[in-house]
Amino acid sequence: xxxxxxxxxxxxxxxxxxxxxxxxxxxxxxxxxxxxxxxxxxxxxxxxxxxxxxxxxxxxxxxxxxxxxxxxxxxxxxxxxxxxxxxxxxxxxxxxxxxxxxxxxxxxxxxxxxxxxxxxxxxxxxxxxxxxxxxxxxxxxxxxxxxxxxxxxxxxxxxxxxxxxxxxxxxxxxxxxxxxxxxxxxxxxxxxxxxxxxxxxxxxxxxxxxxxxxxxxxxxxxxxxxxxxxxxxxxxxxxxxxxxxxxxxxxxxxxxxxxxxxxxxxxxxxxxxxxxxxxxxxxxxxxxxxxxxxxxxxxxxxxxxxxxxxxxxxxxxxxxxxxxxxxxxxxxxxxxxxxxxxxxxxxxxxxxxxxxxxxxxxxxxxxxxxxxxxxxx
Amino acid sequence: xxxxxxxxxxxxxxxxxxxxxxxxxxxxxxxxxxxxxxxxxxxxxxxxxxxxxxxxxxxxxxxxxxxxxxxxxxxxxxxxxxxxxxxxxxxxxxxxxxxxxxxxxxxxxxxxxxxxxxxxxxxxxxxxxxxxxxxxxxxxxxxxxxxxxxxxxxxxxxxxxxxxxxxxxxxxxxxxxxxxxxxxxxxxxxxxxxxxxxxxxxxxxxxxxxxxxxxxxxxxxxxxxxxxxxxxxxxxxxxxxxxxxxxxxxxxxxxxxx
Numbered sequence: 202x203x204x205x206x207x208x209x210x211x212x213x214x215x216x217x218x219x220x221x222x223x224x225x226x227x228x229x230x231x232x233x234x235x236x237x238x239x240x241x242x243x244x245x246x247x248x249x250x251x252x253x254x255x256x257x258x259x260x261x262x263x264x265x266x267x268x269x270x271x272x273x274x275x276x277x278x279x280x281x282x283x284x285x286x287x288x289x290x291x292x293x294x295x296x297x298x299x300x301x302x303x304x305x306x307x308x309x310x311x312x313x314x315x316x317x318x319x320x321x322x323x324x325x326x327x328x329x330x331x332x333x334x335x336x337x338x339x340x341x342x343x344x345x346x347x348x349x350x351x352x353x354x355x356x357x358x359x360x361x362x363x364x365x366x367x368x369x370x371x372x373x374x375x376x377x378x379x380x381x382x383x384x385x386x387x388x389x390x391x392x393x394x395x396x397x398x399x400x401x402x403x404x405x406x407x408x409x410x411x412x413x414x415x416x417x418x419x420x421x422x423x424x425x426x427x428x429x430x431x432x433x434x435x436x437x438x439x440x441x442x443x444x445x446x447x448x449x450x451x452x453x454x455x456x457x458x459x460x461x462x463x464x465x466x467x468x469x470x471x472x473x474x475x476x477x478x479x480x481x482x483x484x485x486x487x488x489x490x491x492x493x494x495x496x497x498x499x500x501x502x503x504x505x506x507x508x509x510x511x512x513x514x515x516x517x518x519x520x521x522x523x524x525x526x527x528x529x530x531x532x533x534x535x536x537x538x539x540x541x542x543x544x545x546x547x548x549x550x551x552x553x554x555x556x557x558x559x560x561x562x563x564x565x566x567x568x569x570x571x572x573x574x575x576x577x578x
Numbered sequence: 579x580x581x582x583x584x585x586x587x588x589x590x591x592x593x594x595x596x597x598x599x600x601x602x603x604x605x606x607x608x609x610x611x612x613x614x615x616x617x618x619x620x621x622x623x624x625x626x627x628x629x630x631x632x633x634x635x636x637x638x639x640x641x642x643x644x645x646x647x648x649x650x651x652x653x654x655x656x657x658x659x660x661x662x663x664x665x666x667x668x669x670x671x672x673x674x675x676x677x678x679x680x681x682x683x684x685x686x687x688x689x690x691x692x693x694x695x696x697x698x699x700x701x702x703x704x705x706x707x708x709x710x711x712x713x714x715x716x717x718x719x720x721x722x723x724x725x726x727x728x729x730x731x732x733x734x735x736x737x738x739x740x741x742x743x744x745x746x747x748x749x750x751x752x753x754x755x756x757x758x759x760x761x762x763x764x765x766x767x768x769x770x771x772x773x774x775x776x777x778x779x780x781x782x783x784x785x786x787x788x789x790x791x792x793x794x795x796x797x798x799x800x801x802x803x804x805x806x807x808x809x810x811x812x813x814x815x816x817x818x819x820x821x822x823x824x825x826x827x828x829x830x831x832x833x834x835x836x
Contacts, residue, residue, distance in 0.1 A: 550699075565685070568646070569702060572661035576697040 203388065206420035207397075210413055214400035218290045221405045224250060225294055229405075230352050233295030233318075235280070236303045237467045238325050238494060240341065240487040244299075245364035246356045247348040250405045252291040254298065255468070256280035257399075257444030259558040261288060268313060274528040275557040276442065277306045284317055291403065292318070297351055299344065301325045303498045304531060321347050327498055338488040345484070361483030367407050374411045375401060376473035377418035382462035383516050386433065388426035391451045391461025398469045399444045429460035434577045437512050439465040439505075439539070440524035440532050447558050450524050450566065457570045463516040465508060466524075467496065474508065497531035505535065506542045513547050519577055520550040527557045550577060583607060585638035586828025587626055588660065589618040589647030592683035592711060592795065596625035597825040598633050599833055604670070606829075608632035609822050618647030642832040644824050646684065658831055660824045661689055661700050667827030668791040669695035671817040676788015679777060679806065679814065680823070681796045683711040688781045691788070695830070701783045708743035709776030711796055716745040717769050720752060721762060728766050729799030737767035737805075743776055770802055774809040781810060792816050793823035 225231060230249035234241065241251035256279025265282035283289035292298070301323040302308040314320055323340045326333035345356050378397055381388050389397070397417065404410045436459045443451055443466060454461050463470055471494060479489035495504030513521060521543045525532045536553045543551040552573045556562055582601030587594065594614050598607040610628035612621045622643070630636065643654035644663040651657075660682070668678045669691055678689040686709050690698040707713045711725065718728040738760050742748045748769075755765050773796075790812050796802045797820030807814040817823060 564646070565702070568659055568661070568685075572659040572697065572700060575659055575662045576700075 203420045203426045206417055207393065210397065210400070210417055213409075213413055214404060217400070217403040217405070221250065221252070221291070221294055221403075224405050230296045231291075231294045232348075233292055233298045234300075235307065236301045236325075236496070237471060238301040238303065238491045238496075239299050239323060239344075240491050242361060242364040242368050242483075242487055243341065243344060243348060243356065245367060245407070246360040247352050247354050249296070249348070249352060252295065252405075253402050253468075254280060254283075254289065254292050254295070255442060255444070256283055256289075257442075257448075257558075258283075258446035259560075260446075261286055262558065269310065272528050273306050274304075274441075274526045275447070275559075276526055276529075277310050279447075279558060281310050281314065284314055297321060297347070299323060303496060304529070306528065319351075325498070326492070327500055329492055329499055329504075334488060334492055337492045338484055341484050341488050358483055361487070365483060365486065371407050371410050371414075372473045374414035374418065378414050378421070379463070379470055379473055381418065381421050385435075385517065386427045386429045386431050387435075387460055387462045388421045388428055390428040391436070391438065391455050391459075391464065392448060393428065394461070395443055395448060395451055395464055395469060396445060398464075398472065402468070402472075433458055433460040434519040434574055435460050435462045435517055436520055436522050437463045437465060437509065437516055437518040438522050438524060439509050439512075440536075441526045441529055442466045442468040443524065444468050449558070449560070449563065450522070450554055450556065450570075453563065453566055453570055454522065457567065457574055459570070459574055462518065463512050465512050467494070470512065471495075471508075497529075497535040502535065505539065506546075509539065509543065510547060513543075513549060518549060520552070520573070521547070522573075523551065523553040525553060525555045527555055582639040583630075583633060583635050584829050584832035585626060585629065585641045586663065586825040586830070586832055587622045587641065587643045587645075587648075587651060587654065588663065588822075588824035588828060589614060589622050589643065589645040589650060590660070590683050590824070591646050592715075593821065594618060594621040594625045594645075594647070595822050595825040596622070596629045597822050597829045598629040598635075598638065599826070599829040601639065601833060604830065604833060606826065609819060609825070611821065614647065618645075619650040622647065622651055638832070640832040640835050642828040642835070644828045655832065655835060658828060661687060661702075662697055663824040663827035663831065664793050665689050665691045665697045665827065666695040666830050667823035667825070668793055668817070669693070670826060670830055671823065672789050672791050672815055674789045675791045675815075677781075677784070677786050677790045678823075679781065679790065679792050680794045681709070681711055681773070681777065681792075681802075682794050683715075686710050686777060686780060688777070688784050690784050695827070699784055701780055703776070703780060707745045709773050709780065711794070713743065713745045713748070714769065714773060714796065717748060717752060720749055721766070725796070726799065729770065729796070729801050731763050732766035732770050732801045732805075733763075734801075735761065735763035735767040737771040738764045740765075740768040740772040743772055748772075767801070767805075770805045771809065774802075774805040777806060778809045786810065786812060790814050791823075793820050795821045797821070 261282025608629035
C-alpha cells in the first residue's frame, strides 16, 4: 500500500512537463529560478508558476565546458549546458529567469545566460545582519516591480499573504514526508526522500503538490514499512544540492549499507526548515525568511551548524556526511569548520566527499564510504 | 582452537598478499605475495594455496578479503576495506600505533587508529596518481628500473627539487633534469621527497598521534621511510613485512569473526 502510493506519486509527477506546458498554453506565465533565496511566493502571487532550473544532469556538462572552466562546479555547468543546448523543458518554458547572486560561479554564469534568456538578477547579501536585510528587502521590491511590469499584474499585500499561506502548506506537506526519516528504521530510503522532494518541486499545481505529498505521508505514516535494517547506520547528509542525476553519493551510501535519513540541502530539508519570526508586511516576512537560509555563501554562517546539530538530534544520526561539489569553494572551505563542530560538539563521525556528477570516481568513493561505515560499526 | 587457521587476502592493484594466522596465539603461520596481474581472483586463489601449503593445511577456518579486488573472492567469509585492515594489522605489529601511513599502488591513505585497532578517522589522496606507488612506478619506468631499484638509488643522495606530482608531467621535468646533468640518484631522492611531501600534506588533515607506522610496498625501502620521517617531523616505524599489513589485518579480523 505504501509502495503503491509511491508508484502513484511517480506516475503523477511523470506528467510534470506536460502539465507545465498545458498551463502555459492556458496563459500562465512561468518563472525559472536557481537558488532558494528567491521567494517563490512572489512568483505565485504574480499568478505565475515557479520552476527550479538548477541542473542535476551530467549530460549537459560537456556542452557547457565549451564556455565555462572545467574545474567549475558541476551544478553551474549542468545548468548552463541546458541553456546552451536548449534541452531543459523548464528553462524553455520560463518567461523570466530570476537569478540570485549566491556564489561567484553562478553570478558570472548568469552574465552569459542573460545573452540567451531574460534574466533578472537579485543581489543577495552574503551576511545576515540588519543592513543586509534592508538591502535584501529592496532587492525584493525591485523584483516585485519587474514581475508587475513583465506580467501586467499587481502584487498586493493580500495576494502575497495568500501565496505565503499556500507555500507554507506545501512546505508542511513536504516536511511530513521528509520527517518520516526520523522513524527507526526509516520507512523511506535516502534515494526515495530525495526523489520525492525533487519530483514535487516540478509540480506546477501547488494544491496538487500538497494533496499528493499528504497522501504519501498518510500511506507511509500508517504502515510499518522499513527501508533499511534497524542496525543500518543513520546518516544525515549535508552540503550541496542533490537531485535525480546528481544522486551518486546518496545511492552509494545506500548501496554500502547506510540509511540516509535526512538530506540537509536546499533541494531537500532546507525547504522545510523552521522560519524565523518576522514582523512587518509580506515582503518583510519573505525577506527575513529567505535571508535566514544557512547556505555556505553566508559569512559567517552560524545557522548551518545549528541546523546540522538539530537534524543530527532529531533524526538520531550516527554520523554526518558532508557533500561538496568540486569547485564549490564556500562549501569546501566550510567543511573544515563543520568537521570540527560535528566531532567536538556533536561527538559524531564526519566524512566530507568532494566529487562531481560523473561516474569516474565511483569506485574510489565506494572504498571511502565503506571504510567510513566500517568505522561506525 | 589452536589447530585453526585464519586467512587474510589483500588484493591490491599491484600485488596480491595472503597471510595465515594460527587460532589462539594469532601468530603468523605463513605469508605469500604475487603480482595481481589481470585476474585478481586467480592470483588470490594462488596466494591462498601457497600459504596453506606452507602451513601444511588443506583449508582455512575463515577468510577475510580486502584490497581493491576483494569482491573477486566469493569464498571469502567477509569483505573489509583495506583501511580497516591496515589499521588492524598495524596495531597487531606495533601495539602503540596511533597513525598508519599506507602508500599503495593506486592510492595513499593516512589512518588514525584506536588502541583496539579500529579506525578513528582517515584521509585518502584525490582521484589522481600523485603520491602513490603508481607515480613512483611511472618515474622508475622512465629511468629504466623498478621501484625497488629507484629507492635504492636514492639512498644517501641529496634530493633535487621536483615540482610536478603529475605522473605525466613529471616525466618532462625529470627528462629536463637528467639532460642538465643531474645525477640519477639525486633525481630519485627528489622523487621520493616529493611523494613524502604529498603524504605530509595529506596527513595535515588528521592529528598524528601515537606511534606512526608506515605500511605498504614502499615501506620496504629504508630511504622512503627516512624521507617520510624527515618530512613529517616524527619517527616513522616500519614493520618487518610492511606489504603484508593489510593481509595480516584481514587475517586478524577473520580470527575474530563470529
